[in-house]
Amino acid sequence: MSRTAAFSVGLVLAFLATCQGPPQQLAVEPPPPVPQEHYAQVVAHPDDDLLFMNPDLAEGMRSGRPTTSIYLTAGEADMPDKAGYGAGRQEGTRAAYAxxxxxxxxxxxxxxxxxxxxLAEVDTLRADPDVRLVLLNLPEDANAQQGRHALTRLRxxxxxxxxxxxxxxxxxxxxQQFDRRAVVESLTALLDAFQPTVIRLQDDQxxxxxxxxxxxxHNHPDHVAGAALAKEAVSxxxxxxxxxxxxxxxxxxxGDTPSALSQAxxxxxxxxxxxxxxHDALARGEIYRSWSDNSAYRWPRRGEWVMATEGGGAQAFSVRAHGIARWARTPGGVWSEPELLPLPEPLRPQVSLLREGxxxxxxxxxxxxxxxILLLRQGSSDVRSRQWDVVDAPAGAENGAPAAIADSDGRIVLAVKNSAGGVSVRRETAPGRWQPWSELGAQDVQDGLSFVAGLDGVVHLFxxxxxxxxxWEIPRAGGARGEQVPIGAARPAGAPVAEHARDGSIRLLVRxxxxxxxxxxxxSSTGSWSGRTTLPAPGGIGGPTATDPGPxxxxxxxxxxxxxxxxxxxxxRAGGPWLDVGGAVTDHPAxxxxxxxxxxxxxxxFxxxxVVNTGARGPEGLRFAGWRPAVRPPGSEVRAD
Structure with a gap:
C-alpha cells in the first residue's frame, strides 16, 4: 500500500474561486500528499519547537517520519525592521530543520x-518532501504596532x-486579517489537510x-494563548x-528543574x-542553554494504561483528541479493533487502571x-454505558496528575501534587464514599507520584x-510516616516509579x-533501603516502567x-544492560x-x-519476537528503525 494519499483537487479549485488579495502574489499549488504516519506540531514562534520539543523532533525526522511544523506568529518582536527580523528567524528555522x-x-x-x-506559506525541504513548515505570520506578543499581546487579546x-x-x-x-475564529479555523483546516497521527502542542497550563x-x-503569553487556540482546532x-x-x-x-537528557x-x-x-540576533546567552539542555512532557503518560483481565484477556486505554480509545483482548489472545468512547469532559492524557476489591x-x-478525578468502574455491562464517578480534587488550580491504587482491603487510594506544591491523599471507605483530603506536608513536589500497596491496608507513596x-508509609487509619530515599549525589529529574519485585521487596527507580x-x-521488609544500582541513560525524555514479572x-x-x-x-536485572527490542512507539510503553x-x-x-511485542522466558532471559500491530495478522510487523 502506498505511504501517501493524494489530496482532493476540489479544495484548491474552491479556493481559487473565492480567494482575495493581489493575484500576482499567489503561488497556489495542490497541497502536499498526506502520509499515514505524520507528526504535526503547532508552536507560537520560530525556535519554540527546537528548544522545547527536541530531541523528539529531530529523532522523529531522522527516523523518516513525516513532520509538519505550524508557526502561529512571525516572531518579529518589536524590532525596528520587523520584516527583516521575522524573515531571519524563519530562515533560521529552515536551516535548523535541514x-x-x-x-x-x-x-x-x-x-x-x-x-x-x-493563505499560509508552506515551505517544503526539496531533498526530503516529508519535512514541511507552515507560516501563518500572526503578530508576535511584543509587536507594539499591534498593541502588544495580540495573540492573548485575540484569544x-x-x-x-x-x-x-x-x-x-x-x-x-x-x-491578511485574522480574528479568533479565523485562527482556529485556519489551524483546523491545516490539521484536516495534513491528517497528523500525533500532534505536539505547547503548554497552556x-x-x-x-x-x-x-x-x-508563568510562560510566554504567545505560548499559552497559542496552545489554547491550537487545542480548540484539535477538537x-x-x-x-x-x-x-x-x-x-x-x-x-x-530551565527551573533538573534535566534528564543524555549527553547525546x-x-x-x-x-x-x-x-x-x-539567523537570530536576539537568541544569545546561557539562558538558551538551560532550555535546549532540558525537555519534558507537560502531562506524561505512565505505563499503567494496560491491564490483564481474567483468563489471559487484557484491555488498554488511550486518551485521544476526540475520546478515549479502548482495545480489548480475549483470553484467546485476539485484540479487538479500537473503539472510541466519548469523553465525559476534556481530560488530561494520563490514565491508569487498577483493580478494586x-x-x-x-x-x-x-x-x-x-x-x-474521574473513575470508570467496569462491570459485566458494556463499558460505554457506564457512568463516571466524580471525585473533587483538592482546592486550587494547580493539581498534578493523580496516582491511584487499591489497597490490600480493595479500597481505592488517590494522591495528587496539590496547588501548594505538597501532596494530598484521599481514601475510599465504601464505593462512592471518601474520606476528606489529608495533607502530607511536603514542599516543592514535582508532577508524577507512584503508589505501591503493602499489607493491612498500608500504601507506600513516592x-x-x-x-x-x-x-510515605500511609496506614489505613492515617498518620503517615515520611522519609527521604537516598539516591546519592544526583538529583531526581523525573517522576519516581515504584513496584514490587518478585521477592516482595519494593523497587524504586528514578531518572x-x-x-x-x-x-x-x-x-527490605524492615523498611531499610539498600542495593543502590544504576542503569545507563536510555535516552529520550520519558520515564521508565517497572513491572513485577510474577511467580x-x-x-x-x-x-x-x-x-x-x-x-x-x-x-x-538490576544494573542492566538495556536490551534494544527494536520497533518504535510514541510516548510511554506498558x-x-x-x-x-x-x-x-x-x-x-506512530x-x-x-502494537505488541511478546518476550518469552529463556535460559538467557527474555527473547522478544518483534513488534506487530495488535489487531492485524501476526505476520505483519511494525518497522524497526
Missing part, C-alpha cells in the same frame, strides 16, 4: 489555503481583528511556581482515520539550535483543568522534589540529572523505557504479564494503532 535531517538547506516556498480566502476577544506581519521574501506577500517574570501566565479537526494522539511539552520552566540528546538539541541562532477494573482519569525522592541515568533502590517470571523486575526515537529498551510468565510490551505506534 541540519536535523542532514539535507541541504534548499526549500520550495509556496502557499496553502486556510479558508475564507486566506480573549472574539471581535478583535489583527493584521499579519509580512516577512521579507514571504510567499504570502501582503498582509504552566506551573505557577516557575517563570514569575511572565506576570500572570474541531476531522481525522479521516482514528483520532490522533496529543503530546504537550513544557516550555521555559524546564543535549548535543542533538544544541546542534539544531546552533543552526538557527546564526471486588475484582472490577477501574479506569482513573482527570479533568483537563485538574479540578476533578514523590520527587527538585532535590530528593520522598517516601537523575546525571545524563538521565536511572538510579534503583531496594526496600513464573524469569527476572526479579522488568524495567522498560524508550529513547528519543521511540525505540523500546528492556532490562531484566507491559502485560502473561499467565505463563511471558512479558508482552504494549505501545501506540500511526495511532496498538
Amino acid at each position: 541540519q536535523m535531517v542532514g539535507k541541504p538547506n534548499d526549500w520550495s516556498r509556496t502557499t496553502i489555503p486556510v479558508g475564507h480566502g486566506r 480573549q476577544d472574539p471581535a478583535l481583528r489583527v493584521t499579519t506581519t509580512v516577512p521579507a521574501g514571504a510567499a504570502v506577500g501582503y498582509p 504552566p506551573d505557577h511556581r516557575y517563570q514569575s517574570n511572565w506576570i500572570g501566565v 474541531a479537526h476531522r481525522p479521516r482515520a482514528f483520532s490522533p494522539m496529543v503530546l504537550t511539552y513544557r516550555d521555559y520552566n524546564v 540528546d543535549k548535543t542533538t538539541t544544541r546542534e539544531a539550535f546552533a543552526a538557527y541562532v546564526g 471486588r475484582g472490577r477494573p477501574v479506569l482513573v482519569a482527570q479533568s483537563e483543568d485538574g479540578a476533578r 514523590a520527587a522534589t527538585r532535590a530528593a525522592v520522598l517516601h 537523575t540529572d546525571r545524563g538521565g541515568e536511572l538510579v534503583e533502590r531496594t526496600s 513464573r517470571g524469569s527476572a526479579d523486575l522488568i524495567r522498560v523505557s524508550r529513547d528519543a526515537a521511540g525505540r523500546v529498551r528492556v532490562a531484566d 507491559t502485560l504479564v502473561e499467565p505463563n510468565g511471558d512479558i508482552t510490551l504494549v505501545g501506540i505506534g 500511526d495511532g494503532a496498538l
Whole structure:
C-alpha cells in the first residue's frame, strides 16, 4: 500500500474561486500528499519547537517520519525592521530543520489555503518532501504596532481583528486579517489537510511556581494563548482515520528543574539550535542553554494504561483528541479493533487502571483543568454505558496528575501534587464514599507520584522534589510516616516509579540529572533501603516502567523505557544492560504479564494503532519476537528503525 494519499483537487479549485488579495502574489499549488504516519506540531514562534520539543523532533525526522511544523506568529518582536527580523528567524528555522535531517538547506516556498480566502506559506525541504513548515505570520506578543499581546487579546476577544506581519521574501506577500475564529479555523483546516497521527502542542497550563517574570501566565503569553487556540482546532479537526494522539511539552520552566537528557540528546538539541541562532540576533546567552539542555512532557503518560483481565484477556486505554480509545483482548489472545468512547469532559492524557476489591477494573482519569478525578468502574455491562464517578480534587488550580491504587482491603487510594506544591491523599471507605483530603506536608513536589500497596491496608507513596525522592508509609487509619530515599549525589529529574519485585521487596527507580541515568533502590521488609544500582541513560525524555514479572517470571523486575526515537529498551536485572527490542512507539510503553510468565510490551505506534511485542522466558532471559500491530495478522510487523 502506498505511504501517501493524494489530496482532493476540489479544495484548491474552491479556493481559487473565492480567494482575495493581489493575484500576482499567489503561488497556489495542490497541497502536499498526506502520509499515514505524520507528526504535526503547532508552536507560537520560530525556535519554540527546537528548544522545547527536541530531541523528539529531530529523532522523529531522522527516523523518516513525516513532520509538519505550524508557526502561529512571525516572531518579529518589536524590532525596528520587523520584516527583516521575522524573515531571519524563519530562515533560521529552515536551516535548523535541514541540519536535523542532514539535507541541504534548499526549500520550495509556496502557499496553502486556510479558508475564507486566506493563505499560509508552506515551505517544503526539496531533498526530503516529508519535512514541511507552515507560516501563518500572526503578530508576535511584543509587536507594539499591534498593541502588544495580540495573540492573548485575540484569544480573549472574539471581535478583535489583527493584521499579519509580512516577512521579507514571504510567499504570502501582503498582509491578511485574522480574528479568533479565523485562527482556529485556519489551524483546523491545516490539521484536516495534513491528517497528523500525533500532534505536539505547547503548554497552556504552566506551573505557577516557575517563570514569575511572565506576570500572570508563568510562560510566554504567545505560548499559552497559542496552545489554547491550537487545542480548540484539535477538537474541531476531522481525522479521516482514528483520532490522533496529543503530546504537550513544557516550555521555559524546564530551565527551573533538573534535566534528564543524555549527553547525546543535549548535543542533538544544541546542534539544531546552533543552526538557527546564526539567523537570530536576539537568541544569545546561557539562558538558551538551560532550555535546549532540558525537555519534558507537560502531562506524561505512565505505563499503567494496560491491564490483564481474567483468563489471559487484557484491555488498554488511550486518551485521544476526540475520546478515549479502548482495545480489548480475549483470553484467546485476539485484540479487538479500537473503539472510541466519548469523553465525559476534556481530560488530561494520563490514565491508569487498577483493580478494586471486588475484582472490577477501574479506569482513573482527570479533568483537563485538574479540578476533578474521574473513575470508570467496569462491570459485566458494556463499558460505554457506564457512568463516571466524580471525585473533587483538592482546592486550587494547580493539581498534578493523580496516582491511584487499591489497597490490600480493595479500597481505592488517590494522591495528587496539590496547588501548594505538597501532596494530598484521599481514601475510599465504601464505593462512592471518601474520606476528606489529608495533607502530607511536603514542599516543592514535582508532577508524577507512584503508589505501591503493602499489607493491612498500608500504601507506600513516592514523590520527587527538585532535590530528593520522598517516601510515605500511609496506614489505613492515617498518620503517615515520611522519609527521604537516598539516591546519592544526583538529583531526581523525573517522576519516581515504584513496584514490587518478585521477592516482595519494593523497587524504586528514578531518572537523575546525571545524563538521565536511572538510579534503583531496594526496600527490605524492615523498611531499610539498600542495593543502590544504576542503569545507563536510555535516552529520550520519558520515564521508565517497572513491572513485577510474577511467580513464573524469569527476572526479579522488568524495567522498560524508550529513547528519543521511540525505540523500546528492556532490562531484566538490576544494573542492566538495556536490551534494544527494536520497533518504535510514541510516548510511554506498558507491559502485560502473561499467565505463563511471558512479558508482552504494549505501545501506540506512530500511526495511532496498538502494537505488541511478546518476550518469552529463556535460559538467557527474555527473547522478544518483534513488534506487530495488535489487531492485524501476526505476520505483519511494525518497522524497526
